[in-house]
Amino acid sequence: MLGLEGQARSELGCDMLEKAMLSYRYFIIIIILDVQGVLNTVSPVPDRKMASGYTIPVFGLGTAAMGDKTYDAVLSALTAGYRMIDTAQAYWHSEESIGRAIRDSGIPREDIFIISKLSPRHFGRDLTSRSVDVSLRKLGTDFIDLFLIHNIHCSDYFQCTPDEPKATWEVAWKAMEELHRQGKLRSLGVSNFYPPLLEKLVAMAEVPVSLVQNWFDPFYRDEATREYCEDHGIVYQGYSTFGTQWMYMRQGQDRNPVFTNPFLLQLSETLDTPAHVANIVLRWALQKGVVVIPRSVNAEHIRNNLKVLDLELSEKTVSGIDNNLASVGIGVNGEPFLDDATWNRIMGNLNAESHDDDLTRLRAATKEQRKEKHSGQTESIDVVNREDETVFIGSDGGRMYALDGVNGHVKWTFTSEEDLGSTAAFSPDQSVLYFGSENSFMYALRVRDGQVVWTVETGPVRSSCVVGWDGTVYVGTLDNQIYAIRPDGMVKWSRDLGGEIWGRPAIGSGGRLVYVGVMAENTDNAFALDSQTGNLVWSFRAGGSNWSSPVLSPDGRCVLFSCRDSHIYTLLTDTGHLVSTFDVGEEHDGIDSTPAVASDGTLFVGTNGGSVLAIDIERGKLKWEKKLRGEILSSPALDNEGNLYIGTSDGQVLKLKQKDGSTVWQVPAGDAVMSSPKLDAHGRVFVGSNSGFVFAINDETGQVIWQVETEGPVVASPLITAHHQYNYTLYRHSGEDTKDEL
Numbered sequence: 131m132l133g134l135e136g137q138a139r140s141e142l143g144c145d146m147l148e149k150a151m152l153s154y155r156y157f158i159i160i161i162i163l164d165v166q167g168v169l170n171t172v173s174p175v176p177d178r179k180m181a182s183g184y185t186i187p188v189f190g191l192g193t194a195a196m197g198d199k200t201y202d203a204v205l206s207a208l209t210a211g212y213r214m215i216d217t218a219q220a221y222w223h224s225e226e227s228i229g230r231a232i233r234d235s236g237i238p239r240e241d242i243f244i245i246s247k248l249s250p251r252h253f254g255r256d257l258t259s260r261s262v263d264v265s266l267r268k269l270g271t272d273f274i275d276l277f278l279i280h281n282i283h284c285s286d287y288f289q290c291t292p293d294e295p296k297a298t299w300e301v302a303w304k305a306m307e308e309l310h311r312q313g314k315l316r317s318l319g320v321s322n323f324y325p326p327l328l329e330k331l332v333a334m335a336e337v338p339v340s341l342v343q344n345w346f347d348p349f350y351r352d353e354a355t356r357e358y359c360e361d362h363g364i365v366y367q368g369y370s371t372f373g374t375q376w377m378y379m380r381q382g383q384d385r386n387p388v389f390t391n392p393f394l395l396q397l398s399e400t401l402d403t404p405a406h407v408a409n410i411v412l413r414w415a416l417q418k419g420v421v422v423i424p425r426s427v428n429a430e431h432i433r434n435n436l437k438v439l440d441l442e443l444s445e446k447t448v449s450g451i452d453n454n455l456a457s458v459g460i461g462v463n464g465e466p467f468l469d470d471a472t473w474n475r476i477m478g479n480l481n482a483e484s485h486d487d488d489l490t491r492l493r494a495a496t497k498e499q500r501k502e503k504h505s506g507q508t509e510s511i512d513v514v515n516r517e518d519e520t521v522f523i524g525s526d527g528g529r530m531y532a533l534d535g536v537n538g539h540v541k542w543t544f545t546s547e548e549d550l551g552s553t554a555a556f557s558p559d560q561s562v563l564y565f566g567s568e569n570s571f572m573y574a575l576r577v578r579d580g581q582v583v584w585t586v587e588t589g590p591v592r593s594s595c596v597v598g599w600d601g602t603v604y605v606g607t608l609d610n611q612i613y614a615i616r617p618d619g620m621v622k623w624s625r626d627l628g629g630e631i632w633g634r635p636a637i638g639s640g641g642r643l644v645y646v647g648v649m650a651e652n653t654d655n656a657f658a659l660d661s662q663t664g665n666l667v668w669s670f671r672a673g674g675s676n677w678s679s680p681v682l683s684p685d686g687r688c689v690l691f692s693c694r695d696s697h698i699y700t701l702l703t704d705t706g707h708l709v710s711t712f713d714v715g716e717e718h719d720g721i722d723s724t725p726a727v728a729s730d731g732t733l734f735v736g737t738n739g740g741s742v743l744a745i746d747i748e749r750g751k752l753k754w755e756k757k758l759r760g761e762i763l764s765s766p767a768l769d770n771e772g773n774l775y776i777g778t779s780d781g782q783v784l785k786l787k788q789k790d791g792s793t794v795w796q797v798p799a800g801d802a803v804m805s806s807p808k809l810d811a812h813g814r815v816f817v818g819s820n821s822g823f824v825f826a827i828n829d830e831t832g833q834v835i836w837q838v839e840t841e842g843p844v845v846a847s848p849l850i851t852a853h854h855q856y857n858y859t860l861y862r863h864s865g866e867d868t869k870d871e872l
């Protein structure tokens with residue numbers, strides 16, 4: 131066999147050999163030679179039946195963030211015997227690479243199970259349908275085996291603009307049901323859904339919910355969701371089973387807590403059949419009924435992970451893992467309850483060289499855990515009715531307005547003593563509104579009635595704030611500080627950056643870093659900070675100060691700072707290395723408008739010289755320039771129909787074609803428009819003006835639908851509620867009895 135493989139390789143070359151092996155249809159028993167030349171058989175991948183009637187292999191390949199390694203990894207996996215591949219619309223170049231790998235593998239399409247996921251950017255009846263057609267085209271197939279809603283939150287990860295998603299996840303689900311009936315999507319499911327939301331989905335679903343894909347690893351066991359799935363005939367699939375999410379959560383933490391866990395390491399040596407920790411964890415998950423999709427771009431790891439099918443753990447070993455490893459409680463949106471003690475138990479100072487000490491410590495910790503046992507209580511903390519749309523906007527008259535999106539009626543107002551030029555942001559569940567005031571306070575108000583949840587004294591705030599996935603609020607002040615404020619109003623950290631902060635901070639690198647630009651020259655003025663600690667990760671000296679906000683490139687690998695020296699600096703998000711500088715020309719008198727980046731990478735930006743530019747940043751080329759009257763401080767908003775919306779200092783709101791900058795309509799707003807327009811899912815464009823008015827404009831016709839006068843200029847941008855509703859219930863993990871066994 132060894133000789134045959136060697137001969138075949140020399141005659142056909144690696145690629146062709148792989149293809150020849152793959153075209154061999156009977157892969158029921160695949161024979162693999164490991165590095166020692168020992169024969170190992172890998173059993174066929176078992177299936178699970180889903181509510182749709184279709185079956186899904188219990189083991190497959192994850193492909194997130196593989197980028198240009200996707201094709202090779204998928205081909206290796208198919209060669210090794212994998213028959214399920216997990217991808218998503220949001221994974222960069224993934225669907226097309228997978229489509230190519232499947233075609234080149236020679237394996238019949240019907241034998242491969244493809245999962246893809248709907249980006250929340252594509253929520254909308256037609257939008258969802260169109261995006262599925264694109265996925266089918268990229269994958270080179272006419273059906274997708276399983277299609278999931280990726281996430282209901284249109285976060286930075288998905289490169290969402292503030293006015294996205296355009297519709298609710300419920301609308302998207304209904305569109306998916308229609309596509310199921312058309313035969314394009316065989317089974318339907320969701321990802322990052324937890325029981326309260328699942329209940330709502332199950333109640334409304336006409337096509338059964340076949341699968342839920344959630345974060346699942348030895349420390350994050352998602353018991354409530356698994357229980358719910360079991361009770362409702364839904365298959366549960368775990369992602370990031372190797373603990374990858376913990377590494378994303380805290381920057382600087384490059385050690386995988388699963389692979390370096392002393393208990394698992396010890397187990398890997400003492401099992402009757404020694405196995406790699408990766409296999410133990412996958413097997414542990416499979417025996418708990420979890421379908422797994424480990425990711426690897428390493429051909430040896432890919433083959434090794436499949437060997438899990440030949441491993442068997444005793445019940446005692448499975449429960450030993452449960453009992454000896456810390457397990458976090460999980461919130462309603464999947465957020466882990468992470469106090470320092472739990473964090474240390476998970477990431478700890480565990481040292482693979484001193485297993486014994488670590489085990490003693492771990493055992494002590496689990497005893498403690500037993501004492502702290504929670505009882506699985508549910509606690510209702512808020513109920514938010516978001517059936518109707520509300521537009522939140524602050525005015526320099528010192529008042530925050532909650533306006534009815536349909537008719538502009540004032541739902542509530544909140545008064546602060548100074549200008550409210552900071553655009554508000556929501557908590558992740560949209561129950562709380564955050565914004566700052568020039569009176570040096572940050573406010574958290576209850577969305578439904580404007581009641582104060584907390585106030586925190588900062589410096590004067592003009593910068594808009596941004597909220598991380600864990601609910602931390604990041605905001606800059608005019609006395610040079612950036613603050614990270616926890617959802618309960620406690621300041622997590624603050625840092626002096628040596629210049630006024632006017633722009634909104636941006637969050638990137640999987641939520642690990644916060645980017646911020648400051649108004650300083652001849653010194654570093656662009657920064658990346660650790661989102662958890664505020665520690666400086668890198669800084670950069672742009673040639674001009676930053677008034678506008680940093681923005682991320684569509685693949686999240688670059689952050690762009692547009693400066694007053696008329697240059698746009700593109701830096702690598704993780705290192706701050708300069709990738710390119712684009713000079714818009716001195717005649718433009720600098721850039722104060724925050725650019726908008728389209729999904730094809732085109733950057734649209736207004737200049738202080740009064741032009742709107744469309745720039746292909748990757749190629750360093752100006753696509754078009756449109757000269758308008760007055761400065762442009764307002765930031766463009768983009769829609770999915772190829773239009774952009776922007777205001778000018780000579781008092782106009784314009785709708786332009788992204789293609790060439792031609793004007794679709796133009797609406798006078800009485801005075802300068804510094805506020806950035808925002809679009810809702812019902813064809814309305816909202817914007818404020820220095821005239822003191824807030825306008826709702828019909829997107830089609832450019833007619834003003836309503837206008838509301840406030841006490842002062844409106845420079846902040848509107849914030850719009852998403853059009854959906856769910857009850858917000860806090861689930862606490864029900865701790866299991868812990869044992870000292872093993």
Ligand SMILES: NC(=O)c1ccc[n+]([C@@H]2O[C@H](COP(=O)([O-])OP(=O)(O)OC[C@H]3O[C@@H](n4cnc5c(N)ncnc54)[C@H](OP(=O)(O)O)[C@@H]3O)[C@@H](O)[C@H]2O)c1
Pocket residue numbers: 191192193194195216217280281321322343368369370371372373374375406408423424425426427428431432434435
């Ligand atoms: N629905 C969602 O929101 C969501 C979120 C996250 C993930 N997912 C899906 O779940 C998949 C898996 O999760 P994940 O991407 O977070 O990663 P993961 O599977 O938890 O872990 C991947 C990491 O483990 C390493 N690895 C794999 N096998 C190994 C082995 N045998 N020995 C040592 N190291 C090994 C890989 O490195 P090498 O490449 O070097 O092997 C990689 O660094 C994703 O790819 C994606 O398809 C979905």
